[in-house]
Amino acid sequence: MKKTVFKGIATALITPFAEDGGIDYGQFGKIIDWQIESGIDALVVCGTTGEASTLSDDEHRDAIAYAAKRAAGRVPIIAGTGSNDTAYALDLTRCACEAGADAVLVVTPYYNKATQKGLVQMFTSIADASTVPVILYNVPSRTGVNIEPDTYRILADYENIAGIKEANGNISKIVETMSYVNGKLDLYSGNDDQIVPLMALGGVGAISVLSNIMPKETCEIAHRFLAGDVAGAAALQYRYHSLIDALFSEVNPIPVKAAMAAMGYCRNTLRLPLTEMDSAKAEKLYGIMREHGLIK
16 A cells, blocks of 8 residues: 555745855744644655755755754655756655655656656656655656656556656646546645646645745645535635736746745745846735735
8 A cells, every 4th residue: 555645735845045045944944843833734845946956966965854854753754856867866865765754756857858668767766766655746847748647557556656746737637647546646736726626636635835825724725625625625726816826927936935035934035047036026926915914
């Protein structure tokens, strides 16, 4: 029987940066504690939202180890260990396991991409090397490669591949995938505007950007659905729709970092090629945040 890593909402955490440009572990620790105290179900570190692609190798490893130690077993820590270099992904995965991560999140290879055969070989080699469950991360808008439903069907038979973070946005493809893997792989929405739709297809939650700023409220969407209150979950999905749109009005994590900075949880510092949010879009985001009582 495969182990479910979590049900509900995992926050894809930002990585706060200090004035000297390094990781601000003081702020990082406060964010982790606040998320857990707010009832979050799991935390993802060093993912897309955490600007993993610009972290140095040492920073990546240290951030995973720090988060695992700070969480201290209170919630599962899911470490982003994917790469377009499978050897490096294997190394990061082993490191995350040793550091105390509860699961790893492995994105499809970017730039060099892969055939579906290559994806199977990459993911299964990482699963073989990992001592914790593997969650596959499909986000073709960023990587240029999609995990096809037939490929999921093959991967679902591997014991250590436990779940999917699905962000391809194609509901029809997800329906086809779930017709093959439901009961074998846990499905998590990778898009905040599709939490309820994907849970309606058998999903057990989401890996969320929205929950960086609204952990309790985002959890309520998934928890209501899991409790059988589909209408209540849908009502919340509708309520936060404009805020979700604003959080994705520029490439993630530009808006959510601006939002977290406005709430006092970090500096609004990103690493190039990411830049600060366009002022007009930022003001629209802040206006919606005020409507929800997140800032004054």
